[in-house]
Amino acid sequence: MKTPLTSFAGLDLLTSAVIVLDAESSILFANAAAENLLDSSFKSLTHLKLTDLFLNGQELTAVFHQAVAHQFADKRQDLTLERAGREPLHVHSIVTALDNPETPVLIELRENVQQLKLDREERMLDQSKANKELIRNLAHEIKNPLGGIRGAAQLLELELPERHLRELREYTQVIIKEADRLQTLVDRLLAPHRLPHIVGDVNIHEVCERVRSLIVAEFPQGLSIKRDYDLSIPEFRGDKEQLIQTVLNIAHNAAQALSERIRQGDAVLTFKSRVVRQITLAKVRYRLALDLHIIDNGPGIPPEIRNRIFYPLVSGKEGGSGLGLTLAQTFVEQHMGVIECESRPGCTDFRILIPLP
Secondary structure, three states: OOOOOOOHHHHOOOOOOOEOOOOOOEEEEHHHHHHHHHHHOHHHHHEEEHHHHHHOOHHHHHHHHHHOOOOOOOEEEEEOOOOOOOOOOOEEEEEEEEEOOOOEEEEHHHHHHHHHHHHHHHHHHHHHHHHHHHHHHHHHHHHHHHHHHHHHHHHHHHHHHHHHHHHHHHEEEHHHHHHHHHHHHHHHHHHHHHHHOOOEOOOHHHEEEEEEEHHHHHHHOOEEEEEEEOOOOOOEEEOHHHHHHHHHHHHHHHHHHHHHHHHHEEEEEEEEEEEEEEEEEEOOOEEEEEEEEEEEOOOOOOOOHHHHHHOOOOOOOOOOOOHHHHHHHHHHHOOOOOEEEEEEEEEEEEEEEOOOO
């Protein structure tokens, strides 16, 4: 009679993770893909129970008992499996009941990263479109009465009696200045929709070097800027000024977030460029795409705004307008690309993906 190890050795050829369990939910076999997915060796996995693998493995455990009882032949579900001290696993699980009392259950786990990425991009695009529509409508609704308020304040100032002009003019000037401040904000909200899209040949490294020189000029001490470029990246058609503004907005935010490390002298900002192949952006498949990373070693984005950083008027710094990343997202989308962000203490990574010819 074959041992479970030799019986299932052929499963090592599969790219999806497979584990075989006994009736007590102990692991008898795990293929090479399972070792990679679970970041554990076959020896350390053997004889662990299913409940030992994940902090929230109760869903898999419940399905395991159903399989042992032969309540189904196979069952599929999407799960997010929590692990102590590690990133959660987003997987599609297939639990199969086997006709063998010694090895009654086989579980296949397939990482669901691509689907999650597509779902996240789709939500971001939908939210971005809704934000743009809201901004346009709100800006126009604000702009029309602003002109009337400012004009009325100017007329009122002209009608003030001479003997009270000095003390009362202060109030009319407050109205005029605040109306001008709101007008400037409205103009910034509408700027991405008004500026013409000037297309030309763009070298992304020229864009990065321009931004680097601006950041160095503003933060000459305590900040190290590293460059990790793939010089084989071809030029592409795009708006160079828009892309400079995009990279500058992200890099400048990063430099400001690094203020404490700049004082300590160990702040690092990294520009990294690569090419990715066969990638889907906004539901469209591209053969090649620019993969640009802007990485800092700062404290990370506060958790309470991490999922809202591209929303207009959301800012993580005091006095910030909350428009820089919204503008960056709009410009990247005009280049048929997407912008993503991953952040944790010690590493914030903004990733810009733009199709290449």
